[in-house]
Amino acid sequence: MSSINLTLRSFAPRSVWSLIGTLFLFLGAWVMVFPFIWMVSSSLKPTDEVYDADFSIIPRTFKGFENYYEVLFNQPYLTYLMNSFLVCGGILIVQLITAVPAAYALAKLKFRGSSILFGTVIAALTIPINVTSIPIYVGLAKTGLLDTYLAMMLPFFISVFAIFLFRQFFRSFPDSVIDAARVDGFSEMEIILRLILPSAVPAIAAFSVFSFVAHWNDLYWPLIVVTSQDKMTATLSMMQYQSDFDTDYGRTFASATVVTAPMVIAFLFARRLFIRGITMTGVKG
Amino acid sequence: MSLITKKRAQARLAYMLVLPAVLLIFGIYVLPIITVFGISFTDYSLVSNYFEFIGLGNYRQMLTDEAFGNALRNTLIYAGLFLPSSFFISLFLAIAIQERKQFRSILEVLYFLPVTSTLAAMALVWAALMDSNQGVINLWAGAIGLGPFNWLGSETMVLLSMALISLWSVIGFNMVLFLAGLTAIPANLYEAAAIDGADHPVDKFFRVTWPMLGPTSMFVAVTSSITAFKLFDTVAILTQGGPNRSSEVFLYLTFLEGFEYFNMGYSAALSLVFLGIIFLFALVQALFVDRNVQY
Numbered sequence: 387m388s389s390i391n392l393t394l395r396s397f398a399p400r401s402v403w404s405l406i407g408t409l410f411l412f413l414g415a416w417v418m419v420f421p422f423i424w425m426v427s428s429s430l431k432p433t434d435e436v437y438d439a440d441f442s443i444i445p446r447t448f449k450g451f452e453n454y455y456e457v458l459f460n461q462p463y464l465t466y467l468m469n470s471f472l473v474c475g476g477i478l479i480v481q482l483i484t485a486v487p488a489a490y491a492l493a494k495l496k497f498r499g500s501s502i503l504f505g506t507v508i509a510a511l512t513i514p515i516n517v518t519s520i521p522i523y524v525g526l527a528k529t530g531l532l533d534t535y536l537a538m539m540l541p542f543f544i545s546v547f548a549i550f551l552f553r554q555f556f557r558s559f560p561d562s563v564i565d566a567a568r569v570d571g572f573s574e575m576e577i578i579l580r581l582i583l584p585s586a587v588p589a590i591a592a593f594s595v596f597s598f599v600a601h602w603n604d605l606y607w608p609l610i611v612v613t614s615q616d617k618m619t620a621t622l623s624m625m626q627y628q629s630d631f632d633t634d635y636g637r638t639f640a641s642a643t644v645v646t647a648p649m650v651i652a653f654l655f656a657r658r659l660f661i662r663g664i665t666m667t668g669v670k671g
Numbered sequence: 672m673s674l675i676t677k678k679r680a681q682a683r684l685a686y687m688l689v690l691p692a693v694l695l696i697f698g699i700y701v702l703p704i705i706t707v708f709g710i711s712f713t714d715y716s717l718v719s720n721y722f723e724f725i726g727l728g729n730y731r732q733m734l735t736d737e738a739f740g741n742a743l744r745n746t747l748i749y750a751g752l753f754l755p756s757s758f759f760i761s762l763f764l765a766i767a768i769q770e771r772k773q774f775r776s777i778l779e780v781l782y783f784l785p786v787t788s789t790l791a792a793m794a795l796v797w798a799a800l801m802d803s804n805q806g807v808i809n810l811w812a813g814a815i816g817l818g819p820f821n822w823l824g825s826e827t828m829v830l831l832s833m834a835l836i837s838l839w840s841v842i843g844f845n846m847v848l849f850l851a852g853l854t855a856i857p858a859n860l861y862e863a864a865a866i867d868g869a870d871h872p873v874d875k876f877f878r879v880t881w882p883m884l885g886p887t888s889m890f891v892a893v894t895s896s897i898t899a900f901k902l903f904d905t906v907a908i909l910t911q912g913g914p915n916r917s918s919e920v921f922l923y924l925t926f927l928e929g930f931e932y933f934n935m936g937y938s939a940a941l942s943l944v945f946l947g948i949i950f951l952f953a954l955v956q957a958l959f960v961d962r963n964v965q966y
Binding site for chain 2: 404407408410411412414415417418419421422424425428436437439441483484485487488490491492495496497498500503506507510512513514516517518519520521522523524525527540541543544546549574599602603605606609610620621622624625627628635638639642643645646649650652653654657660661664665
């Protein structure tokens with residue numbers, strides 16, 4: 387009873403303030419979303435209208451079709467998008483293939499050196515690519531591998547974060563089930579593939595989103611290793627506008643829209659998974 | 672099968688399972704970290720194969736290098752603008768959104784949208800919005816009698832503009848972390864506090880929310896600090912450190928030294944300082960979070 391009284395008491399007199407607060411929250415949300423609205427709106431306009439002093443969201447002259455046709459078919463944006471998908475997909479597949487077995491071994495199997503390995507994983511968690519980029523770059527340069535898909539993916543083939551995350555996840559898997567499966571004659575490989583892996587689907591899905599988004603949006607590493615246009619990722623392609631836009635502003639923002647769209651659309655379709663995946667880095671540094 | 676052979680079989684299997692990961696960790700982390708230490712004691716430059724060991728020369732150079740001091744100062748100013756605002760605005764938003772259950776999911780989506788989007792592309796949009804002559808922001812500021820501001824072209828404003836763009840891109844992330852922390856606070860604590868006389872929102876905040884949110888706050892503060900130190904994309908796309916080096920931040924300087932001027936030795940030393948700072952943050956978090964978990 388008393389808790390019901392309390393909620394009533396705290397709600398009624400503040401309803402006006404609560405309404406104002408809600409309005410401010412939506413105003414803030416409008417500020418957050420406005421750059422996207424402006425971008426899409428500008429991508430549908432002719433150049434002279436983009437910076438019109440009399441700004442309107444709906445284009446007065448619709449040039450959307452021409453702008454997007456230009457970007458997708460007369461400029462290499464489909465190649466850039468393809469490169470991004472290839473690189474992100476390649477990285478993710480190798481990360482899963484290398485991290486899942488290692489995490490299982492660390493979580494459930496006894497072997498000498500496991501604590502050293504786990505300690506190394508924890509230490510590596512704090513090391514960003516920006517610190518190891520010089521030796522990796524020099525190594526790639528000496529072996530003539532710069533400006534290849536392999537160079538773009540190589541530093542990310544192992545995700546210590548994935549090992550850490552999956553290990554935590556596997557540890558909570560009951561030993562009794564694993565032992566029962568062993569008694570029933572399951573091999574360790576079968577245990578991994580048929581028991582552990584299906585149970586880890588939520589963690590794997592969340593990690594996949596995290597990895598894909600992080601590498602899609604990465605500018606630093608492609609900027610270092612990619613030099614030729616046909617290897618450029620979508621994100622890297624934005625560098626050609628640095629400090630100087632394409633003289634056709636409508637087209638510039640059509641290309642920005644094309645680069646941003648895949649992650650934003652995917653986010654809108656799988657909101658929970660995205661929010662969980664991206665903030666999950668939060669588990670531990 | 673005897674117990675010992677079973678154990679051996681298990682260990683053998685474990686080695687097979689960890690082998691690819693071990694090789695990759697060695698090649699991608701261990702070896703490069705050792706090498707970067709080594710390079711930082713040389714004057715190695717990618718342009719020539721000849722190099723000498725110069726001991727602590729690169730580290731000594733930092734003390735007198737104007738660019739280093741400048742980059743450090745810029746990073747600190749930027750962090751000073753970015754960190755408090757990204758922390759408190761997100762916290763405030765999270766509390767406000769949590770109280771409005773019926774709008775929570777739509778607001779969460781709208782505020783989180785910038786987090787997933789490609790910052791390199793959205794930076795271009797921000798540059799257009801912040802354009803000193805025709806940008807929408809100055810247009811609207813002018814309508815209420817402010818400005819015009821030279822957001823990206825003036826030495827005094829450029830770091831503020833960078834902080835604003837970063838703020839926009841990270842608020843949703845911090846907010847979701849705070850929301851998770853808030854949801855985990857048991858409702859009966861608020862009831863107990865109310866019985867003790869703390870039923871004003873401000874009292875509730877300081878008596879219950881803030882202490883219970885300790886670990887989350889610490890986590891947000893540490894990740895935001897690391898994010899602040901990693902500022903790169905917007906600088907690389909929008910200003911290249913300009914105007915007149917006023918937005919040349921630490922990571923961007925490290926990048927320039929290594930991959931534009933090819934001073935690998937100096938750049939290696941800079942990136943180790945960078946790593947040291949990140950380690951420091953991680954350490955603070957490890958120490959502080961452990962002391963502060965008090966459920």
